[in-house]
Amino acid sequence: MMSASSVMIELEPSLLAKLDGFVEGHLFRSRSDAVAIAVREKIERLESHDQFLMECQKLDPVEEQAIAEEWLDGERTAWTAS
Secondary structure, X not given: OOOOOOOOOOOOHHHHHHHHHHHHOOOOOOXXXXXXXXXXXXXXXXXXXXXXXXXXXXXXXXXXXXXXXXXXXXXXXXXXXX
8 A cells, every 4th residue: 555644634513424424334444544535536537527628629619510510410311201
């Protein structure tokens, strides 16, 4: 396991009670594990979202519009042919 640094956080009493319930219910080994997992998952989601935004910036809006219109024209033709 990697070495870890300690940090101090403040939580609302209701949030801490829920966290303690998860630990008591054996969903997490400790408060520390629960918080570390939550922070890791949040960072992964943010990084994934950033990657998604970077990929979206590569798109050409004019080309995407043309593709969408071509698809819609095919759908209209299929509906009117039925």
